Amino acid sequence: MSIEVRHLSKHFGAFQALDNISLGFPSGELVALLGPSGCGKTTLLRIIAGLEYADSGQVLFHGEDSTGKHVRDRNVGFVFQHYALFRHMTVFDNVAFGLSVRPRSLRPSKADIARRVHELLELVQLDWLADRYPDQLSGGQRQRIALARALAVEPRVLLLDEPFGALDAKVRKDLRQWLRRLHDELHITSIFVTHDQEEAMEVADRIVVIHQGRIEQIGTPDEIQQQSASPFVCEFIGQTNRFEGNIKDGWADFGDFRLETPPRLQESAKLAGYVRPHEITLHNQASDNSIPVTVASLKRLGPIIRLGLVSTSGQDIHVELASQQLPKDTEVGARLFATPIQAQLFAV
Numbered sequence: 001m002s003i004e005v006r007h008l009s010k011h012f013g014a015f016q017a018l019d020n021i022s023l024g025f026p027s028g029e030l031v032a033l034l035g036p037s038g039c040g041k042t043t044l045l046r047i048i049a050g051l052e053y054a055d056s057g058q059v060l061f062h063g064e065d066s067t068g069k070h071v072r073d074r075n076v077g078f079v080f081q082h083y084a085l086f087r088h089m090t091v092f093d094n095v096a097f098g099l100s101v102r103p104r105s106l107r108p109s110k111a112d113i114a115r116r117v118h119e120l121l122e123l124v125q126l127d128w129l130a131d132r133y134p135d136q137l138s139g140g141q142r143q144r145i146a147l148a149r150a151l152a153v154e155p156r157v158l159l160l161d162e163p164f165g166a167l168d169a170k171v172r173k174d175l176r177q178w179l180r181r182l183h184d185e186l187h188i189t190s191i192f193v194t195h196d197q198e199e200a201m202e203v204a205d206r207i208v209v210i211h212q213g214r215i216e217q218i219g220t221p222d223e224i225q226q227q228s229a230s231p232f233v234c235e236f237i238g239q240t241n242r243f244e245g246n247i248k249d250g251w252a253d254f255g256d257f258r259l260e261t262p263p264r265l266q267e268s269a270k271l272a273g274y275v276r277p278h279e280i281t282l283h284n285q286a287s288d289n290s291i292p293v294t295v296a297s298l299k300r301l302g303p304i305i306r307l308g309l310v311s312t313s314g315q316d317i318h319v320e321l322a323s324q325q326l327p328k329d330t331e332v333g334a335r336l337f338a339t340p341i342q343a344q345l346f347a348v
């Protein structure tokens with residue numbers, strides 16, 4: 001089931017939460033809506049679900065206009081961070097709920113419901129918890145049961161709003177890998193909201209970066225990271241170093257170093273160059289293209305070393321290297337030369 005939204009806008013009073021959003025969610029993909037708090041991602045998800053209505057624009061399910069359709073007629077499954085399980089019902093009854101409240105003519109038999117519930121509990125690998133109550137589960141187990149409950153009605157689309165937001169880092173990491181595997185098994189078109197770029201990178205086929213109610217970029221995790229569409233995306237997706245420069249003799253000139261410039265930037269007055277921590281090499285000797293720096297901090301994380309450097313002009317520079325790439329005898333206070341090997345360049 002593909003989903004498309006066209007020219008969606010939404011105001012809350014004078015505040016514009018969504019500003020003319022158009023995009024498609026291809027059938028069977030797992031797409032992340034990523035952006036800072038308040039950027040409009042939950043509002044977009046709720047409009048797709050039918051829990052909220054846009055001021056203008058359309059929502060199409062499989063090419064069919066569903067804009068005015070009630071939530072119960074859209075056949076979507078939800079997993080929301082605060083959409084708790086029913087506390088007075090067992091795990092089994094929670095998962096069975098969506099099927100057992102169907103009108104009599106559409107309701108499967110008791111035996112069919114039981115079979116389906118056990119299949120789903122097996123899918124989320126928690127069949128052994130069928131008789132427990134939600135209070136007797138861990139947070140991660142509760143979210144997996146919530147997912148089983150959402151899947152029980154065989155939704156055409158699965159919508160997840162920060163599904164693992166309230167969980168601790170380790171459980172969160174496990175659950176997102178598990179969600180990815182589950183998606184690979186089921187291939188239900190799924191959209192999940194997150195403000196955690198690492199989560200989006202790890203789980204999604206495609207990421208939609210939203211900022212102030214507008215789409216900044218749509219792309220695969222690699223495209224978003226390596227070909228960011230704007231300085232905002234560059235800064236939002238993981239750690240980066242920003243350098244300011246300008247065009248000199250056809251090069252992007254940043255004082256201590258220079259880089260090749262694409263033709264589209266040749267006329268720019270000012271440039272911002274974003275260099276990721278792993279895109280910088282360190283040397284004992286100066287070269288034409290190196291920044292003199294002092295090592296301010298050095299942290300070993302297994303085979304990786306993270307360094308905090310300060311340039312002579314006072315700029316902080318973050319670097320990440322494999323330990324064998326670190327110049328010999330480097331310690332805090334050492335003077336080195338940092339060479340950016342590539343950058344994403346923008347006119348500013």
Ligand SMILES: Nc1ncnc2c1ncn2[C@@H]1O[C@H](COP(=O)(O)OP(=O)(O)OP(=O)(O)O)[C@@H](O)[C@H]1O
Nearest residue numbers: 012013017035036037038039040041042043044195
């Ligand atoms: N019912 C409402 N009434 C008034 N303002 C609202 C309402 N719902 C959302 N907003 C505002 O619209 C903006 C977008 O909200 P939304 O919940 O979509 O953001 P979000 O990107 O999901 O943020 P978060 O990650 O914090 O949940 C926010 O500034 C929010 O305060």
